[in-house]
Amino acid sequence: MPSAHEEVTVGVIGAEQIVHRTMALARELDNPSLRLVTAVYDDEHDAHAQASRIASRVDVCLFAGPLPYDMALAAGQLPVPATYVPSGGPALFSTLLRGVLENVFDPARISVDTISQRDLQHAYEEIGVKVAGVRLTEYVGPESADRFFDFHRKLYERGKTTGVVTTVPSVEAALRKADIPCLRMAPSATTIRDALTTAILMGSGAKLEESRIVTMIIQVPGSALPAHASPSNYWYQELKLSLHRELLRDARPMDAAVVPRDDHSFLIVMTMGSLRLATNNLSMAPFLGRIHEELGILLEIGIGLGRSTREAEVNAQSAVDKAAADGGRTAFIVGPRDTVLQLPGDRSHVAERSAAAPDTKGAQVLVRLAERLDALGDTERVVDAEKVAELLGVTLRTARRSLHTLVDEGLAWPMPPSHSSKVGRPPRPYQLLVEKLPR
Structure with missing residues (x-):
């Protein structure tokens, strides 16, 4: 976020109800550097006129949704950066x-x-x-x-x-x-706060003459997901939460906003100055190496540059498509006029770890389980104690102990107990995280 000495003025353009709600939520941010200037319209066709009326007094415009944003830009360019509050979601x-x-x-x-x-x-x-x-x-x-x-x-x-x-x-x-x-359907409080954070970053960047907007898409490749991934899949929810935590950990020092984009990806908005910091002046991919080491996922990273939020996000989608086609080995930057830049990942520490043999008890157990499941053609890799006992030829007690070891070493995630017609406590399944093994 901008420093306490750097005042950022956000122009909020929308219908009366959402403008008042945005003002109330902005007060909750408790940011003494933030000022708001509002412009209320009765019809979305007036969005450009209202934005133009306040443009000289603001550093960035925040529109109430994609419709007034698109209408305003279609009616003419604005002298300041602009973004909007997304629709849908919660x-x-x-x-x-x-x-x-x-x-x-x-x-x-x-x-x-x-x-x-x-x-x-x-x-x-x-x-x-x-x-x-x-x-x-x-x-x-x-x-x-x-x-x-x-x-x-x-x-x-x-x-x-x-x-x-x-x-x-x-x-x-x-x-x-x-x-x-x-x-x-009015936007949720979380959605409005995220949009305000994005607007503040954009306004701050413009004041610092870093007016180019940077949008980054961080995408989990399909190969890292279970065969039947869904929002209710426990393993998948844990994966998303872990990834979100790791992204926030790296994004916080960059003053970047991290927002869930869809079931498989996150959107990160930052200034050009923050991007240069995160990439060692555009020489290496952000996030790629450390998160691969922590979570065992080789992310697909696309970075889009643009003069507006929409342009930057379109370019980021093009960039992440290129990263996916490349297998996630590098990140791509796509800028105006089809400028493309490739950023290699700093994964020397990952390579060192991958070359080593499994050196923990849990890793050795997981290797044996993975080999036996592969032989059976089981790609789900969800097991319970009874299944582990059968696969490894051990007692049920030893199987339970092995599963607890896997969980302790971060090589398995416990899932909710499955429904069973058997008398007694239902068996607890575990999702094996085979992708965390050295390759």
Whole structure:
């Protein structure tokens, strides 16, 4: 974050409700260097005019969502960096709960706009409601938002839905005028705080003449995931939490913001100065070596540079695609005008460790288990004490002791007990972390 002597002014542009909420959450940040200038509109088409009105007094503009952000940029360039509060995420859960508690609609038969099909699917899986009766139209650009009202109205009038969840205030107003039950999905407090943090970093960078925006995508390769990875998979959740902790550990000294992007990746936003610090002046890949050593995962890292958040994120996606094609051996930077730079990973310490033979009791046990599971064609590598006893030819007591050793050495993660028809305590499965073994 900026130092106490470096004041950053963020311009917040949006509908009245979200602007007031953003102001309240900004006060909770307790950052004496932060100032806010607000601009409220009644219609998203006024976003550029409102942003232009305050642009000379702010270091960065924070728009209430992707729609006003896109509309503002389509209407003309702004003299300061700009970003927006993302839509979807945890906000959908609270909106669906409100719909049920306030008896607005049946969540199994509604229409939703803006969010992605993936976010919708995951949310409904988490709450245990079938998504088959939910109709969705995703946000692609300003032209898609123009069709939101007709999309919702036609479905409701045909009896296909019982109500609407929208993210657009003007669409909500039109639906209410047409007496169509609806709720507006406002961003969650966490999402707004993360967007504010990103805006502060961008404004600070601009003041320090580091106006180029840097967005980094850190992606877990598909090969590191279990065959049936899902948000409810215990092993997978532990993997994400561990990765998030390690990223925060390295990002904190860089004044970088770390935000979960989707089920397999994280988004990191920083200034160009922080990137130079993290990469030893663009000579080595950040995160790659140390996290590979800690978690046994060879990450795919893409770094995007741009004059706006959108441009930097598009370039970061292009960069991470290149890293994935390269097998995660190096990180890629993609900048304006298709500039591409490759950063090698500092993995000398990893190579030394990989050359050594397993030198702990747990590692030796894991090697034997992995060999026997591979011979059986078992790629899930989830075992319990009974399975370990069978594979290693040992007693059940020894098998349990071996599993505890694996957990203590960080080579296995205990999972929730499985349901069993047997009498007594159900067996506890363990996810073996074979990728942590030296290769």
